[in-house]
Amino acid sequence: MAKDLKALLAKKLAENSQRHADAQQETDFDAGREHTRLDVALIDPNPYQPRKAFLQDELEMLATSIQESGLLQPVSVRQNGDRYQLIAGERRLRAHKLLGKVSIEAIIIPMHDAEMAVMALAENVDRADLSDYEIGKALRQIEHLFPSKTRLAESVGINREDMYRYFAFETLPEHIQNSLEKNPRLLSRAAAADVRRVLQGVDEVLALVVLDDGWQQLERGELEQSKLAAWISREIKIRTHTDSDPHERALPVDFSKAGKKLGTLVCDHKHLTIKLQRQALSSAQITKLEQFLHKLIG
Numbered sequence: 001m002a003k004d005l006k007a008l009l010a011k012k013l014a015e016n017s018q019r020h021a022d023a024q025q026e027t028d029f030d031a032g033r034e035h036t037r038l039d040v041a042l043i044d045p046n047p048y049q050p051r052k053a054f055l056q057d058e059l060e061m062l063a064t065s066i067q068e069s070g071l072l073q074p075v076s077v078r079q080n081g082d083r084y085q086l087i088a089g090e091r092r093l094r095a096h097k098l099l100g101k102v103s104i105e106a107i108i109i110p111m112h113d114a115e116m117a118v119m120a121l122a123e124n125v126d127r128a129d130l131s132d133y134e135i136g137k138a139l140r141q142i143e144h145l146f147p148s149k150t151r152l153a154e155s156v157g158i159n160r161e162d163m164y165r166y167f168a169f170e171t172l173p174e175h176i177q178n179s180l181e182k183n184p185r186l187l188s189r190a191a192a193a194d195v196r197r198v199l200q201g202v203d204e205v206l207a208l209v210v211l212d213d214g215w216q217q218l219e220r221g222e223l224e225q226s227k228l229a230a231w232i233s234r235e236i237k238i239r240t241h242t243d244s245d246p247h248e249r250a251l252p253v254d255f256s257k258a259g260k261k262l263g264t265l266v267c268d269h270k271h272l273t274i275k276l277q278r279q280a281l282s283s284a285q286i287t288k289l290e291q292f293l294h295k296l297i298g
Contacts, residue, residue: 040103043085059091071092076088084108186218214231252264
């Protein structure tokens with residue numbers, strides 16, 4: 001993560017902590033106005049929560065700590081009609097639910113959407129670094145809260161060039177983004193931007209085939225993320241190479257699932273041949289493949 005981003009978000013979190021402290025002091029005069037206990041069922045998640053996964057064992061450890069020592073820091077919320085939206089403290093809220101508690105100590109803070117979105121990033125960065133993929137998703141989610149990309153970049157303390165690296169994830173195919181939802185640390189923003197660069201102008205079908213092959217190696221730990229773009233670039237050259245010898249063939253592409261080879265794709269100067277084990281595809285998938293080929297050729 002960019003140092004500037006981390007520094008600014010740390011500053012935002014410090015400001016938030018000060019607001020918590022100020023609100024705490026105000027409770028000495030009016031116990032029900034800012035610092036209170038809320039029914040956990042009335043608290044909705046932060047719509048700008050960037051974290052995609054919450055590890056169960058960490059939640060259980062936090063729940064045990066709360067059970068033994070109590071809640072050391074209240075969650076912060078903003079009022080939303082007759083309900084509340086979480087600003088910070090989702091792990092604490094989840095731990096309370098895990099313990100079966102019906103209420104939680106909370107501080108109610110007036111906050112605009114843009115500030116709330118940046119605060120959600122700040123809390124997660126402070127407690128456990130977000131992956132580049134999660135930050136990229138969060139930036140895109142809050143983009144509409146700012147009048148321009150320049151203002152967005154300024155608000156989170158990064159330059160536009162780095163911001164566009166975070167946005168590179170959304171250019172990846174949907175199934176790869178789904179893989180990142182489960183394991184968001186598989187690919188950094190720099191690696192994603194490099195992949196986007198080497199695939200620009202490449203035939204869509206070839207790009208997808210080569211990217212899929214490289215991604216499978218990445219998931220199996222056979223290829224480092226920093227080398228993925230270079231591997232893709234090299235494979236594209238191999239598979240599109242034409243030489244004076246018309247019998248020269250490109251290397252075959254293997255299709256695998258769970259480490260088991262299910263088929264190959266071979267392309268030469270005359271033919272493109274795909275061979276798959278019959279059980280690799282369902283009848284519905286075969287129909288979709290036929291429709292795709294008809295659409296591609298037609």
